[in-house]
Amino acid sequence: MAAIDKSLYELLIVESNDQSNSVDIRRGTVSIDYYEDIFSPTITAKIRVVNTGDSMPSDGGEYQSIYNGLPLRGGERVALKIKGNSDSNPGLDFSKSVEDYFYVSSITEVISESQRESFVLNLVSREAITNETVRVVKKYPVSTTIDISVRDILTEYLKTKKIGNIDKTQNSYGFIGNMRKPFTVLVWLASKGVPSSTSKDGTAGFVFFQTKEGFQFRSIDDLIMQQPKAEYYYSRVNESKNTKNNDLKILKYYTDKNQNLLEKLRLGTYSSHRMFYDPLTFQFTSPEEGTYSAEGSSGMKNLGQKLKLPKISSTNSKSLGETPTRILTQILDVGTMEPTVSKEINLDPTKYQSQSLTRYNLLFTQTVNMTVPLNTNLNAGDIIDCKFPKISNNEKEEYDQDQSGLYMIKELCHHFDTEASYTSMKLVRDTYGLYGTNNK
Numbered sequence: 001m002a003a004i005d006k007s008l009y010e011l012l013i014v015e016s017n018d019q020s021n022s023v024d025i026r027r028g029t030v031s032i033d034y035y036e037d038i039f040s041p042t043i044t045a046k047i048r049v050v051n052t053g054d055s056m057p058s059d060g061g062e063y064q065s066i067y068n069g070l071p072l073r074g075g076e077r078v079a080l081k082i083k084g085n086s087d088s089n090p091g092l093d094f095s096k097s098v099e100d101y102f103y104v105s106s107i108t109e110v111i112s113e114s115q116r117e118s119f120v121l122n123l124v125s126r127e128a129i130t131n132e133t134v135r136v137v138k139k140y141p142v143s144t145t146i147d148i149s150v151r152d153i154l155t156e157y158l159k160t161k162k163i164g165n166i167d168k169t170q171n172s173y174g175f176i177g178n179m180r181k182p183f184t185v186l187v188w189l190a191s192k193g194v195p196s197s198t199s200k201d202g203t204a205g206f207v208f209f210q211t212k213e214g215f216q217f218r219s220i221d222d223l224i225m226q227q228p229k230a231e232y233y234y235s236r237v238n239e240s241k242n243t244k245n246n247d248l249k250i251l252k253y254y255t256d257k258n259q260n261l262l263e264k265l266r267l268g269t270y271s272s273h274r275m276f277y278d279p280l281t282f283q284f285t286s287p288e289e290g291t292y293s294a295e296g297s298s299g300m301k302n303l304g305q306k307l308k309l310p311k312i313s314s315t316n317s318k319s320l321g322e323t324p325t326r327i328l329t330q331i332l333d334v335g336t337m338e339p340t341v342s343k344e345i346n347l348d349p350t351k352y353q354s355q356s357l358t359r360y361n362l363l364f365t366q367t368v369n370m371t372v373p374l375n376t377n378l379n380a381g382d383i384i385d386c387k388f389p390k391i392s393n394n395e396k397e398e399y400d401q402d403q404s405g406l407y408m409i410k411e412l413c414h415h416f417d418t419e420a421s422y423t424s425m426k427l428v429r430d431t432y433g434l435y436g437t438n439n440k
Contacts, residue, residue: 009083014077030050031047031048031417037410038207076103091376099161105128106122108120139175142172146206150186169195171192193206194351216381229377230378231387232384256369271295273291366428369427380409383409
């Protein structure tokens with residue numbers, strides 16, 4: 001079978017809130033969409049259901065609709081298992097244990113007729129619901145590295161065992177939860193992390209998200225340095241009936257964004273000037289430490305070629321990376337957490353603030369939307385190699401050396417319906433070119 005063929009729904013069971021009733025919705029399921037995003041702390045899914053109103057037995061022995069018979073009110077558990085449609089696709093399995101189940105967050109597009117009903121089940125992971133019921137109150141000492149705090153919040157507050165890759169950070173940070181939700185704290189900590197695997201010039205910036213492999217706290221630099229998970233190509237001609245070739249073919253794509261220079265200058269992506277006020281000495285940090293340039297950061301990892309910026313003007317030899325376009329100010333956190341123990345700065349912002357600002361904004365230099373035959377091996381955060389055609393009047397197909405290359409999967413959707421299965425993705429990368437840090 002080919003990867004684009006329809007998939008088999010092996011298990012689709014919805015349980016009522018009190019687990020007294022359950023119903024198999026495989027026959028009425030029209031489509032399933034499964035989502036991941038590196039900027040979303042939880043996985044989600046949508047199931048579109050159409051049935052004839054004879055799915056649930058009533059007390060009187062007659063059959064009734066799922067919506068009122070189960071009933072569907074939100075919070076129901078859903079066991080989901082989809083069989084892979086080819087040897088290379090393992091499918092999706094969220095049925096091994098209760099901890100893996102999805103939960104109904106809402107029911108939308110409800111249409112009820114005399115002999116027919118349809119609705120959409122919007123699903124989230126169990127941790128998304130737990131996140132709304134607990135608050136982080138704990139105090140984390142200044143000696144605790146950020147990755148340890150992340151792991152503690154996942155286990156102590158979200159009560160989850162679904163922990164994937166938690167990249168180590170070289171910086172420590174003391175803070176108080178202040179009654180904030182776990183996901184809020186975890187996303188906030190991601191912007192402050194500096195990866196321990198990089199050199200002194202390595203760039204700060206983490207992302208916290210969930211995939212089918214569990215919760216991920218990943219350095220963007222470390223994500224960029226991954227080996228490509230797959231290689232896709234675009235061609236107007238099917239290679240043959242050999243499904244292996246066509247499984248790796250790009251069905252359609254378009255460039256959603258291709259640089260926004262003025263926006264990046266306003267955000268200070270390429271260069272920023274930093275001024276930090278020390279409340280103990282009543283002075284600002286020295287001007288020598290105040291300017292950060294993305295162009296001069298030798299430790300920055302890139303998916304494409306090394307960052308090259310244009311000159312300011314024909315009469316000025318400085319590039320945009322040598323001229324700060326944003327001023328960042330902040331009061332240093334000195335002695336706030338443990339005033340009698342240390343007067344050291346709690347997480348020095350000179351080591352992360354400008355770097356994370358540059359890292360996040362550069363990542364969206366180029367954005368491409370792409371659809372391929374189903375590939376359930378792919379996760380958000382993976383790197384893939386894409387070959388896009390060069391536009392020319394030459395009959396010979398050639399690849400574009402600037403647009404082709406390595407991309408990171410920012411978000412993806414695995415779609416399953418009664419006719420086909422495919423994966424749609426939003427891809428991002430920071431620089432242009434076929435050869436970069438990761439594929440020389």
